[in-house]
Amino acid sequence: MASPANLNLQLLAAAGDPSDVTTIALAGVIAGAALRPAEYSAPIAGLGVEEFAWLLESEFPYLEWDAHLALRAQQKSAPRPSNSLDEFSDLLALLWDHRAEDDTRSLWLACAVSTACMSANHLWQDMGLPSRHMLGEVLQSHFPVLHGLNSGDMKWKKFFYKQLCDRAEVHACRAPSCTVCNDRPTCFGPEDGLPLAAFAPAAMAMHA
Numbered sequence: 001m002a003s004p005a006n007l008n009l010q011l012l013a014a015a016g017d018p019s020d021v022t023t024i025a026l027a028g029v030i031a032g033a034a035l036r037p038a039e040y041s042a043p044i045a046g047l048g049v050e051e052f053a054w055l056l057e058s059e060f061p062y063l064e065w066d067a068h069l070a071l072r073a074q075q076k077s078a079p080r081p082s083n084s085l086d087e088f089s090d091l092l093a094l095l096w097d098h099r100a101e102d103d104t105r106s107l108w109l110a111c112a113v114s115t116a117c118m119s120a121n122h123l124w125q126d127m128g129l130p131s132r133h134m135l136g137e138v139l140q141s142h143f144p145v146l147h148g149l150n151s152g153d154m155k156w157k158k159f160f161y162k163q164l165c166d167r168a169e170v171h172a173c174r175a176p177s178c179t180v181c182n183d184r185p186t187c188f189g190p191e192d193g194l195p196l197a198a199f200a201p202a203a204m205a206m207h208a
């Protein structure tokens, strides 16, 4: 299998529309599989093999057949996500419940965002995106209500987990509200930084 950097470039070169932000996000999450914890080494966790094959054919119609087959095999052999150790299924449900449309791309993206949340960097970095701004565009287009709820511009992973706690009526925060909380810098600090090294070539190509 190609390195994350090469696979990302390969996918973008094979995209039906390489300037489409959803396609760029899907390519980044697929290419970043090797950077995630082993239990989330599927190209996109939560999708069945046939659904994933349909995604590849739709988003990356010019992908060479051997790369297509290798990714399918990786999707098939990867562990299935379980909700016993983390919140993957809850995150997926949160996103899916806020979809703007009942379309396959929203499902693919919900799975992709949930998969990327299992890594340790800023969400936009773990999705292989060139900027946090592009993540906002992607979320706004598929999950506009959820995007709008983050009016305080919380860090995206923190925001999703706060939503899960609120849904479950779990009061994990020590302060009664964010405005008086000592942990505010942790939840609302800037999500700046550079794209992960594995995605730098694609980010540079987008800015060329």
Ligand code: SF4
Residues within 6 Å of the ligand: 162, 173, 174, 175, 176, 177, 178, 179, 181, 182, 183, 184, 187, 188
């Ligand atoms: S700022 Fe404090 S109250 Fe708000 S989500 Fe973070 S930890 Fe919870």
